[in-house]
Amino acid sequence: MENNLGEIFYNGKIVDLQNMQKAQTMEILNDLRDKQAISKEKIDICLDKMRNI
Amino acid sequence: MNTKVSLENELVNNLQELTTAEQDELRVVSSVYIDEYEKLKTEKIKSFENSLYEQIRFYGKNPDLYQKQINGFLKKYEAMLDLLIKEYNTRFIAVNNELQDTQNNQKIAIVNIKFSITFNDEIKRKASESKKDNYEIVMQECVRQLSSCKDEMIGKINEIFYNKDKQLSTGKQSIFEKIKNRFFGKQKIENFVIQPVEIELVRLEDTINNELTNINEETVMNIAVIKDARMQTQKIFNNMLKGQGDYGE
Amino acid sequence: MENTIAINSRPSLEAIKQAKESIENAKGKEVQNMGSEKVEKDQKVIAEIGKALKEKEKEDKTVAKEEKGESR
Numbered sequence: 083m084e085n086n087l088g089e090i091f092y093n094g095k096i097v098d099l100q101n102m103q104k105a106q107t108m109e110i111l112n113d114l115r116d117k118q119a120i121s122k123e124k125i126d127i128c129l130d131k132m133r134n135i
Numbered sequence: 136m137n138t139k140v141s142l143e144n145e146l147v148n149n150l151q152e153l154t155t156a157e158q159d160e161l162r163v164v165s166s167v168y169i170d171e172y173e174k175l176k177t178e179k180i181k182s183f184e185n186s187l188y189e190q191i192r193f194y195g196k197n198p199d200l201y202q203k204q205i206n207g208f209l210k211k212y213e214a215m216l217d218l219l220i221k222e223y224n225t226r227f228i229a230v231n232n233e234l235q236d237t238q239n240n241q242k243i244a245i246v247n248i249k250f251s252i253t254f255n256d257e258i259k260r261k262a263s264e265s266k267k268d269n270y271e272i273v274m275q276e277c278v279r280q281l282s283s284c285k286d287e288m289i290g291k292i293n294e295i296f297y298n299k300d301k302q303l304s305t306g307k308q309s310i311f312e313k314i315k316n317r318f319f320g321k322q323k324i325e326n327f328v329i330q331p332v333e334i335e336l337v338r339l340e341d342t343i344n345n346e347l348t349n350i351n352e353e354t355v356m357n358i359a360v361i362k363d364a365r366m367q368t369q370k371i372f373n374n375m376l377k378g379q380g381d382y383g384e
Numbered sequence: 385m386e387n388t389i390a391i392n393s394r395p396s397l398e399a400i401k402q403a404k405e406s407i408e409n410a411k412g413k414e415v416q417n418m419g420s421e422k423v424e425k426d427q428k429v430i431a432e433i434g435k436a437l438k439e440k441e442k443e444d445k446t447v448a449k450e451e452k453g454e455s456r
Contacts, residue, residue: 121153358403363395
C-alpha cells in the first residue's frame with residue numbers, strides 16, 4: 083500500500099520496518115502468515131458451503 | 136440465488152484478504168533482506184577503511200596523505216561487495232517470482248474448484264483441489280529458499296570479506312621503531328600497506344568471479360527445483376482430468 | 385499419497401531450461417520494486433477472477449488461462 087519499501091500498513095497504522103527490532107519484525111511476519119492461513123481456511127469453508135447448496 | 140451470490144462475494148473477499156497479506160509479507164521480507172545486506176556492507180567497508188588508516192598510522196604517517204589511494208581501494212572493495220550482493224538478489228527475485236506466480240495460480244485453481252462445484256464436475260473438482268494442495272507445497276519450498284538465500288548471502292559475505300581491522304596486530308612500538316618509521320615510513324607504507332592491499336584486491340576479484348559462477352549455478356538448480364515441482368503439479372492435474380487418478384496408472 | 389508432488393532435488397532438463405530463462409528475467413529487476421510489481425500483477429488476477437465469476441458460462445476460458453500460465 084505504501085510507496086516506501088520500509089513501511090507497511092499494518093493493524094490500522096503505518097509501521098516503519100527499517101527501524102524495527104528483529105523480534106518485532108518476526109512477529110509481524112508470523113502474523114501475516116497466520117492471516118494467510120486464516121484466509122485459506124475461510125476459502126475452504128466457503129467452498130464447502132457451495133458444495134452443500 | 137441470494138446465498139450463491141453472497142458466497143461468491145465471500146470467496147472474492149477472502150481471496151482479496153489473502154492477496155493483501157501476501158503483499159504485506161513480501162514487503163516485510165524484502166525490507167528485512169535489504170536492511171541486512173546494507174548493514175553488513177557498511178560494516179565491511181568501514182572495517183576495511185579502518186584497517187587502512189591503522190596500518191598507515193602504524194608506520195608513522197598521516198592517513199590524510201593517502202586519501203586518494205584509500206578512496207580508490209574503498210571503491211574497488213565496495214564494487215566487489217555489490218557484485219556478490221547482486222548475484223544473490225537475482226536469486227531472491229527469481230524465487231519471489233516463482234512464489235508470486237504460484238500464489239496466483241492457486242487462486243485460479245480455487246476459482247476452478249468453485250466452477251466445478253457449480254457444474255457438478257467431480258473429476259475437475261478433485262483435480263483442482265489436488266492442484267491447490269500441490270501449489271501449497273511449491274510455496275513452502277519457495278519460502279524456504281528465500282530464507283536460505285538471505286542466510287547464504289550473509290555467510291558468503293562474512294567468509295570472503297572478513298573483518299580486517301580485527302586481524303591487525305598493531306601493538307606498541309618501541310622508540311627505535313618509531314624513529315625508523317620517521318625516516319623510512321613512506322617506503323614501508325608502499326611496501327607493507329599499498330602493494331599488499333593492491334595484491335589483496337586482485338586476489339579478491341578472482342575469488343569473487345569464481346563465486347559468482349558458483350552462486351549462479353546454485354540459483355539455476357534452486358529455481359529448477361521449483362519449476363520441476365510446478366511441472367509435476369500440472370502433470371498430475373492433467374492426469375486426473377483424464378481420469379487417471381493415480382499418476383498414470 | 386499418489387496425487388501429491390514431491391520436491392525433487394534432481395530437476396528435469398526442461399525444468400533447468402525454464403529456470404535459466406526465468407533467471408535472465410530476474411537479472412534486470414530490483415528487489416525494491418518487487419512489492420509494487422506484485423500489486424500490479426495481483427490487481428490483474430483479482431480482476432480476471434471477478435470477471436470470470438460474473439461470466440459463469442465462460443468457465444472453460446479460466447482453465448485455459450491457468451494452463452497457459454503454467455507454461456511461463
